[in-house]
Amino acid sequence: MRPILVLLRKDFTNFFRNKAAVSLTFIVPFAMIWLFGVIFGVNKKDSGPNGIPLAVVNASDNPAAATLVAALQAEKSFYVYTKFVNPDKSTRPLTEADLRSMMQAPDADFRFALVIPPDVVSETTFGLHLKIFSNPRNEIETQTVNGMLQKTIFTTVPQLLGQSLQARAKNFLGDSRFKQFNGTIAAAVSDAFGADKDQVQRDLEAGDFGFGQITGPTQPADRSLRRLDAPKDPTSNAPPTSVAQPAVAPATTGAVDALSRIVRLETIQVVGADVKSPFATSIVGGWAIQFLLFALSASATSLFRERDAGIFQRLLAAPVTRAHILWSKFLYGVILGIVQLMVLFVAGRILFGIEVEKHFVLLVLVCTFAAAACTSFGMLLAALSPNAEAAQGLATFLIMIMSSLGGAWFPITLMPVFIQQFSKLTLVYWSMEGFSAVLWAGQSFFQLLPILGILGGITVLVMSIAVWRFNRGKIFG
Amino acid sequence: MLQLRSVTKRFGTIIALDDVSLDIARGEFFGLLGPNGAGKSTLMSLVAGLRAADAGTLHLDGAPLTAANAASRTSLGLVPQHIALYPELNADENLRIFGALYGLRGADLRDRINTALTAVQLADRRRDPVKNFSGGMQRRLNLVAALLHRPKLLLCDEPTVGVDPQSRNAIFEYLQALNRDGLTIIYSTHYMEEATRLCSRIGIIDHGKILALGTLEELLTRLPFEEEIRFPATAATAPLAVELAALGELATADGSHRFRPHIDCKLSAFYARAESHAVPGRLFTSQRPTLEAVFLHLTGRTLRE
Numbered sequence: 120m121r122p123i124l125v126l127l128r129k130d131f132t133n134f135f136r137n138k139a140a141v142s143l144t145f146i147v148p149f150a151m152i153w154l155f156g157v158i159f160g161v162n163k164k165d166s167g168p169n170g171i172p173l174a175v176v177n178a179s180d181n182p183a184a185a186t187l188v189a190a191l192q193a194e195k196s197f198y199v200y201t202k203f204v205n206p207d208k209s210t211r212p213l214t215e216a217d218l219r220s221m222m223q224a225p226d227a228d229f230r231f232a233l234v235i236p237p238d239v240v241s242e243t244t245f246g247l248h249l250k251i252f253s254n255p256r257n258e259i260e261t262q263t264v265n266g267m268l269q270k271t272i273f274t275t276v277p278q279l280l281g282q283s284l285q286a287r288a289k290n291f292l293g294d295s296r297f298k299q300f301n302g303t304i305a306a307a308v309s310d311a312f313g314a315d316k317d318q319v320q321r322d323l324e325a326g327d328f329g330f331g332q333i334t335g336p337t338q339p340a341d342r343s344l345r346r347l348d349a350p351k352d353p354t355s356n357a358p359p360t361s362v363a364q365p366a367v368a369p370a371t372t373g374a375v376d377a378l379s380r381i382v383r384l385e386t387i388q389v390v391g392a393d394v395k396s397p398f399a400t401s402i403v404g405g406w407a408i409q410f411l412l413f414a415l416s417a418s419a420t421s422l423f424r425e426r427d428a429g430i431f432q433r434l435l436a437a438p439v440t441r442a443h444i445l446w447s448k449f450l451y452g453v454i455l456g457i458v459q460l461m462v463l464f465v466a467g468r469i470l471f472g473i474e475v476e477k478h479f480v481l482l483v484l485v486c487t488f489a490a491a492a493c494t495s496f497g498m499l500l501a502a503l504s505p506n507a508e509a510a511q512g513l514a515t516f517l518i519m520i521m522s523s524l525g526g527a528w529f530p531i532t533l534m535p536v537f538i539q540q541f542s543k544l545t546l547v548y549w550s551m552e553g554f555s556a557v558l559w560a561g562q563s564f565f566q567l568l569p570i571l572g573i574l575g576g577i578t579v580l581v582m583s584i585a586v587w588r589f590n591r592g593k594i595f596g
Numbered sequence: 597m598l599q600l601r602s603v604t605k606r607f608g609t610i611i612a613l614d615d616v617s618l619d620i621a622r623g624e625f626f627g628l629l630g631p632n633g634a635g636k637s638t639l640m641s642l643v644a645g646l647r648a649a650d651a652g653t654l655h656l657d658g659a660p661l662t663a664a665n666a667a668s669r670t671s672l673g674l675v676p677q678h679i680a681l682y683p684e685l686n687a688d689e690n691l692r693i694f695g696a697l698y699g700l701r702g703a704d705l706r707d708r709i710n711t712a713l714t715a716v717q718l719a720d721r722r723r724d725p726v727k728n729f730s731g732g733m734q735r736r737l738n739l740v741a742a743l744l745h746r747p748k749l750l751l752c753d754e755p756t757v758g759v760d761p762q763s764r765n766a767i768f769e770y771l772q773a774l775n776r777d778g779l780t781i782i783y784s785t786h787y788m789e790e791a792t793r794l795c796s797r798i799g800i801i802d803h804g805k806i807l808a809l810g811t812l813e814e815l816l817t818r819l820p821f822e823e824e825i826r827f828p829a830t831a832a833t834a835p836l837a838v839e840l841a842a843l844g845e846l847a848t849a850d851g852s853h854r855f856r857p858h859i860d861c862k863l864s865a866f867y868a869r870a871e872s873h874a875v876p877g878r879l880f881t882s883q884r885p886t887l888e889a890v891f892l893h894l895t896g897r898t899l900r901e
Contacts (some may be wrong), residue, residue, distance in 0.1 A: 427680030433741070435699045436674035436751075438645040438667075 122183040139512035147516045154520065157538060168263050170198040170539065171532040172229035174212045174221070175250075177201070183279045183326070184235045188347075190275035191233070196267045198504065200229055213428065222389040225556060225566040230254035231264045240282045240326075242290035247272075247279055254390035256401050256559045260530035265384075281326025309345060309470045330537045335430065391559045400472035405527030405552030407463040408547050411493050415452045415458060416514035419497030421450065422508035445589055450492055458491025485553035488574035494545040495581035502588035549573050597622040597780055598643065599751060603652035605638055605804075612638040614804040620749075620782060625775045627795030628784040629887060632644045635804040636784035637677060644674045644784070656749065670698060673747035675755045678735045681743075684728035687718055687737050689764070690726060691744060699744035705744070712740035715770060732763025743774070752783045755788065757835060768794060772799070786885035800891055807894045815890045823888065825855045825866070825882045827875070836873040840866070856885070 134140055154227050168470055177188050202210040203217050219231045233249035241248065251268065255261035272279075281427060289297040305320035425431055434444060467473035475482060497514070504510035514530045524538065525547025531539050543546045553570045556562040598620040605613040613635050620626050628636045641647045642654060645661055645668070654661040659668050681690050695701075700708065713719040716736035726734060730894045739755055740829050752771070756764045770793065775781055785791055792812060800808045800815070808815055827833055829848050837853050840846050842864065844857035857866060867877070 427678075427679035428683075429676040430682070432641070432644070432646055432676040433674060433680040433694065434679075434697065436669060437647050437694070437695055437745075438669050438699075502609060 126412055128393065135383065137150075137169065137508065139506075139508040142152040142352045143512045143515065144364075147512065151519060154523065156191070156536065168196045168530075170536045171199065171231065171260065171264055171267075173197040173201040173264070174213055174218060174229045174232035176215050176218065176234045177594065178215065178237050179235045180237075181235075181239060181570060182240055182283070187235065187272060187275060187279070190271050191268075194267065194271050196263075215250070219389050221529070222252060222254050223561075225562055225569060226530055227254070230256065230260075233268060240279060240286055242286040243341045247283060248385065250385045250387060252387050252389050254560070255388060255397065256391055256555050257526075257530045258398050260400060260532055263533070269384075275588045277327075278542065279326065281323075282328070285324060285326050292317070308509050317561055329497065391561075394559060396467075396472040397559075399467055400473050400558045402557070403463065403471075403473060404551045404558070405522070405525075405547070407460050407554075408489060408493065408529050408550040409522045410463070411456050411459055411490065412496065412518045412521070412547075413498040413514070415456060415490075415493050415511070416518065419448065419450055419494075419501040420457065420504075420507040420510045420514075422501045423504075423510065429575075441590065442586075445498070445586060447497060449491075452494030452497060453487065453490045456493055457486045460486040460490060475558075481557045481562075482554075483565060484564075484571065485550075485557055485567065485574075488571050488578070489546070489550035489553060491551065492574045492581070496546060498585040499581050499588070502585040521547045524548070526551055546574065546577050549577065597624075597657060598782075599653075599655045600639075600643075601653045603639075603642060603654060605642060606650050611644070611804050614751075616801075616804070616806055618682070618799065618806060618809070619778060621792075622690060622748075622780055623683060623775070624771050625772075625778055625779055625780045625794055626780075627798040628801055629786070629788060629791045629798055629891070630781060630784075630788050630801035632657050634779050634801045636786075637724065637753055638804075640674070640782070640784055643820075644672060644751055645669050665733055670745060671748045673745065673750045674744035675739050675742045675750065675752045675758060677755075679710035679726075679738050681726045681734065681738060686723050686725050686742045687713060687729075688722040690737065691741060694741045695743050695744040698700075700744060708744050709744075716740050717766065727844050727848070730760075730763075732760045732766075735759045736767060737764060737769070748780060750779055750781045755783075755784055756785075756787075761874045776897045782875055788891070792887055796888055798887070800887075801896060802891075802895050808890065812815065812887070816885060819856075819890060821894055823857065823863070823882050823883050825857070827855070827879045833873075833875050835880070836870055836875050839873075840867055843869075856889075 145510055162397050168335060174204070175189065175191055176185050187202065188199070191197055192201075201214045202572075204210050213232075215234050215236075218234070219226060222230065222232065230253065232252040234252065236248055238248055238249060242440070248273070251262070251265070253261060253579050288300065294302055301320050301323045305323060308314060309316035317417075324350045374589075391397060391400075410510045431444065462482065464473060464475045464486075469473040496517075500510045500514050500517070504513055524531070524534075524542050525545035526542060531542045534542075551572065553567065556567055556570055598618070600618040603613055603616045604611065604625055616635075617640065622809070629656050639648070642649050643661060645665065648662065656668050656671060659798050660667065683692070685693070688709060691712065692705065695705045695708060695809060709722075710719065713722050716739065717742075718733060718737060721729065721733065728738065729737065735755060735758075739752075742750060750771075755861045756767055759767065768790075771781060771783070780801065783794060785792070795812075797811055798808070798815060799806050805829070808818060827836075829837070829851050831880075833853065837855075840853075840855050844855055846856075847854045855866075857863065870880070
């Protein structure tokens with residue numbers, strides 16, 4: 120037994136002396152748990168997507184349309200744009216004509232837009248007519264936006280649907296018979312449920328059929344109504360004693376399902392409409408860049424192996440400088456990175472039909488800049504770390520953070536707004552922007568320049584710090 | 597060929613080299629002898645241009661030796677203390693890389709690699725990854741990797757650490773042959789046997805200072821005795837030992853006395869005293885002192901301490 124205890128003690132002593140092992144075992148998981156908790160709003164009642172940019176064009180003079188815009192503006196899932204900013208900083212309401220060009224711009228502020236057309240409610244067709252302009256480069260984000268839009272429409276402006284029914288009925292029956300029809304219904308409702316007949320008729324004509332009470336859980340029941348199964352007392356207009364809440368949930372589901380079939384969402388894909396394999400095209404870049412980071416971090420730690428083997432002594436005793444060693448490592452990383460990324464994209468072409476050949480030259484260009492940025496990251500890790508183990512631990516931690524923050528795992532709009540600010544500080548984000556710009560949006564070289572400039576800037580900045588650290592650190596003895 | 601003048605190197609508060617001056621002549625096989633941490637590797641790294649001196653100057657054939665002077669480094673070859681090779685690559689590939697760094701290429705590089713591998717008996721293993729080599733084979737390859745560009749000065753920083761006797765002997769013979777062919781070698785070691793066997797001149801270094809410099813004979817003359825006499829430490833020899841203390845240094849260890857007579861002490865006087873105490877002459881063994889004794893005399897401690 121004693122030898123086991125002695126050996127056990129030895130293992131724990133070794134473990135706690137190894138800072139990289141301790142940090143990978145405790146600190147990194149703790150940090151990741153915290154980060155994901157923050158990202159997904161664990162312990163928060165209002166968890167879910169935040170601030171997804173959404174443009175809204177209201178071309179309708181229907182008051183309910185304005186209510187819908189206000190509801191969207193109040194919805195935390197969206198950050199709503201309704202104004203077009205002129206060059207002189209003056210503003211005007213957005214129009215449908217603005218949307219396409221704005222969404223196709225390389226630095227578009229939004230990838231989704233809702234248009235409420237003048238004919239949102241029509242006398243000739245039943246149901247609502249809404250248009251959604253989208254640049255659905257991320258499937259999860261697109262589904263989320265569609266879901267949130269439908270929820271907001273059904274829960275805040277069900278009267279639009281009522282108006283549609285009324286308009287259709289008016290068109291079909293004619294004015295006088297239409298008024299008579301509503302009057303008859305109002306009288307029947309009043310007789311059965313005890314409400315004021317004129318008020319019921321006004322509500323019906325405004326399209327308010329009371330859908331809000333089954334689709335909007337926060338709206339209180341009309342207290343002037345009595346339950347259908349309550350004893351009828353012609354002398355009493357007393358309010359009902361309770362509302363059967365359990366019935367609300369299935370009614371809500373049923374109503375929403377029914378409504379979703381009669382709301383016509385006309386989807387217009389502004390960007391990426393001709394992409395053959397949209398889902399694969401949108402995700403392959405994020406995963407490719409993540410694996411590239413792991414590969415290049417491992418190669419950068421080879422600096423430690425060469426140092427420990429005394430190879431740097433031999434090299435530096437030859438006509439070789441520190442700069443030669445560092446830049447050869449950098450070029451090695453860049454070339455390896457380009458090859459790795461292109462192999463992954465070609466695999467995407469073979470397996471999923473990603474249209475690599477259509478944008479080959481620009482894709483190689485983005486891969487080059489992304490590989491350079493990733494390589495500089497690996498070099499910086501090696502420059503900051505005291506040994507290979509520490510560098511590997513730090514790399515694992517930072518790559519996971521950057522991949523999640525940068526949007527490689529899920530859309531950044533699922534994260535709280537304040538965390539989204541950090542996304543643009545990651546090279547993963549900008550690399551993915553580059554891949555998306557080429558493969559999804561089909562942007563030109565000149566449109567790509569800002570992204571390439573940022574990736575190049577990251578490379579120069581990070582490599583400068585790395586070289587500075589290398590010249591002052593212990594890597595060269 | 598190589599001149600060091602008042603060279604000082606510090607690492608924080610530690611003075612690794614303290615005002616070292618040294619001249620190495622062309623064709624010399626110079627040994628730098630000292631215990632671990634004495635400053636040998638630091639001195640080697642300064643000469644190789646891996647580090648810059650804090651004070652003093654280094655010149656090779658009149659040209660300053662600095663990290664920035666790439667041209668002077670083509671005259672140098674460094675055999676690092678570690679096996680500074682790429683383990684996944686084979687012997688041939690390793691030599692190609694290190695040769696190419698000195699501008700060698702084509703048939704010339706091929707010929708030099710063939711010659712080098714043959715010289716250290718690795719020609720038949722040239723295609724094997726270095727990681728599959730024995731320690732001795734790796735050491736031999738480590739040595740020839742520094743010689744492909746035919747340097748004028750070879751710096752060997754403890755090149756036989758962890759080597760089996762057979763490989764060590766092969767390395768010694770190869771280095772001696774290179775020296776006979778005119779190559780100047782600086783060889784650092786903490787094995788006095790290696791310095792004694794190989795080096796035409798030896799510098800003894802400790803705590804960053806060169807304590808003594810010269811041929812083996814010259815260093816031995818710095819001792820206050822010329823011989824060392826050992827005899828058993830018994831009751832019969834105890835009276836003799838008491839008297840000998842006045843004639844030289846007497847130390848007792850492991851059941852025997854070690855007597856180092858003062859330089860002015862005549863051996864005849866020693867033997868006369870032994871005879872007077874009836875200690876038979878067959879009990880005495882005498883030997884020439886070694887570098888170990890010189891080091892002990894200079895520093896008060898042994899090389900292994």
